[in-house]
Amino acid sequence: MTELTALPQWQHLQELASTIDQQHMRDWFAEDEDRAARMQVESCGLYLDFSKNRVTDEVMQTLFSLAEAQGLSDKRQKMFAGEAINTTENRAVLHTALRNVSDTPVLVDGKDVMPEVKATLQKMESFTEAVHSGAHTGYTGKPIKHVVSIGIGGSFLGPKIMTEALKPFRHSAVKVHFVANVDGCHIHDVLSELDHTETLIVMSSKSFTTQETLQNTQSAKAWFLAQGGAQEDVAKHFVAVSSNVTAAVSFGIAKDNIFPMWDWVGGRYSLWSAIGLPIALALGFANFKQLLEGAHDMDRHFATAPSERNLPVILAMLGVWYRNFFGAQSHVLLPYYHYLRGLPAYVQQLDMESNGKSVTQSGENVAYPTGPIIWGSEGTNGQHSFHQLIHQGQGIIPADFILPLNVPNQDDTHHAMLASNCFGQSQALMQGKTFEECFADLADKGLEEDERERLARHKTMPGNKPSNTILFDSLTPHTLGALIAMYEHKVFVQGVVWQLNSFDQWGVELGKVLGDRVLAGIHGDQDDADFDASTQQLIARFKHANAPE
Numbered sequence: 001m002t003e004l005t006a007l008p009q010w011q012h013l014q015e016l017a018s019t020i021d022q023q024h025m026r027d028w029f030a031e032d033e034d035r036a037a038r039m040q041v042e043s044c045g046l047y048l049d050f051s052k053n054r055v056t057d058e059v060m061q062t063l064f065s066l067a068e069a070q071g072l073s074d075k076r077q078k079m080f081a082g083e084a085i086n087t088t089e090n091r092a093v094l095h096t097a098l099r100n101v102s103d104t105p106v107l108v109d110g111k112d113v114m115p116e117v118k119a120t121l122q123k124m125e126s127f128t129e130a131v132h133s134g135a136h137t138g139y140t141g142k143p144i145k146h147v148v149s150i151g152i153g154g155s156f157l158g159p160k161i162m163t164e165a166l167k168p169f170r171h172s173a174v175k176v177h178f179v180a181n182v183d184g185c186h187i188h189d190v191l192s193e194l195d196h197t198e199t200l201i202v203m204s205s206k207s208f209t210t211q212e213t214l215q216n217t218q219s220a221k222a223w224f225l226a227q228g229g230a231q232e233d234v235a236k237h238f239v240a241v242s243s244n245v246t247a248a249v250s251f252g253i254a255k256d257n258i259f260p261m262w263d264w265v266g267g268r269y270s271l272w273s274a275i276g277l278p279i280a281l282a283l284g285f286a287n288f289k290q291l292l293e294g295a296h297d298m299d300r301h302f303a304t305a306p307s308e309r310n311l312p313v314i315l316a317m318l319g320v321w322y323r324n325f326f327g328a329q330s331h332v333l334l335p336y337y338h339y340l341r342g343l344p345a346y347v348q349q350l351d352m353e354s355n356g357k358s359v360t361q362s363g364e365n366v367a368y369p370t371g372p373i374i375w376g377s378e379g380t381n382g383q384h385s386f387h388q389l390i391h392q393g394q395g396i397i398p399a400d401f402i403l404p405l406n407v408p409n410q411d412d413t414h415h416a417m418l419a420s421n422c423f424g425q426s427q428a429l430m431q432g433k434t435f436e437e438c439f440a441d442l443a444d445k446g447l448e449e450d451e452r453e454r455l456a457r458h459k460t461m462p463g464n465k466p467s468n469t470i471l472f473d474s475l476t477p478h479t480l481g482a483l484i485a486m487y488e489h490k491v492f493v494q495g496v497v498w499q500l501n502s503f504d505q506w507g508v509e510l511g512k513v514l515g516d517r518v519l520a521g522i523h524g525d526q527d528d529a530d531f532d533a534s535t536q537q538l539i540a541r542f543k544h545a546n547a548p549e
């Protein structure tokens, strides 16, 4: 395959970028009254206005052509077809099969995986209904009122953030709590509020080897027993989701209480699998199903829409444009909806664990920037904090503004203000305010000319800062499914362009191994000489502070 940077499309984009760097979006809007109408797309309940980007039609066409030159159509087809595109782990990548609500079979190594997927969904549905109806009780016969979901990374962020985002859809029978960190404060705080006879623990770990999740589950079990539960009562209160059924059984989870998943589901793509059980318990299975259906709609859109109308492809290629041709180091997500406040953290794992890589599929060092830093928080809070840097700081930070047009349980006053802030911010980022405008504004302040000039320089807003605006009618499970799947496919497209394997995460392994060794060092089971001088010093301080009196 031709080196990415040697492709004619890449070279052409470089030329276009140097011209566009001299132009201002403000002028484009003034000169081209069709711009906004042309640069908008709507599908799966999501509306995208991408007109406030530093792109022309020619740039967009060249970006789409670059994606094709990198094999987008072929690789997308391979992903949906269950080919082993995760080449370092020799695995298929089939989160799309988990939400395949059609009757189409999906083959992995010649075997249709859909019967297993459907059987697991059925098991989730029956269990959720049994908990909600009170058919599944705790060991004293009391109904389950609290669910504690224990898991980390993809076994935590998806369930937690989807449950939070869909708060208006919550089922009244149970309240779901989440524990991820091995920091004991978290599990202690959650469990200390609960009655063990009414509590169900859902332990979620694809690998069943993750230190944090194993330890938190052990602590939860110790709590359950200390509160008066007996070993034979554990089965009524502990279930697990894992692809490692053998390890789950030897840990002590009853076989019937294990919800399976498969190695072709990546952790950060797993909320659609049984990892979504806490979502179903929190919202009811029908709402979980709607989430899957929304994602499936986005899958169909991604697979079939031409690039010009394809939401994930457009977003991905705009990201490539800024990352590779304008030096953008990060991308900010700005959900203007309190319940969607967790979205930046969700997309952060999705994007940064997928494309935070410097070696191509074939093992060569990349010669261009890859995955950006993803960050952000809910509007309007960010406006009174970090937006300053987006407006007047150096470089560009492309932004996604995300807003539901309708919200539940609110009067219109708040929502109109929220929307006006959202639209006002993207407008300010785009148009800015010139030195001359700022200077004129200071005319009647009674200032000396040089003071007016000095202040106007500080007040000048460069503008020309890019953003997308994503709107939807209201945040239903269906819309949320489509929104999350859109970001998943955006990450996929960027991985294709950058020639990365977006589905492994070797970068997290060394820290785990060394962390285990340090733990052995703390317990005195590992020789000090095995650590560098700094680490020895830190361990010594920790041991000293925790030494028995």
Ligand SMILES: O=P(O)(O)OC[C@H]1O[C@](O)(CO)[C@@H](O)[C@@H]1O
Pocket: 152, 153, 154, 155, 204, 205, 206, 207, 208, 209, 210, 213, 267, 268, 353, 505, 508
């Ligand atoms: O579900 P598991 O196997 O416990 O893994 C949890 C998380 O840990 C990671 O492997 C990274 O450490 C993530 O990719 C994953 O989502």
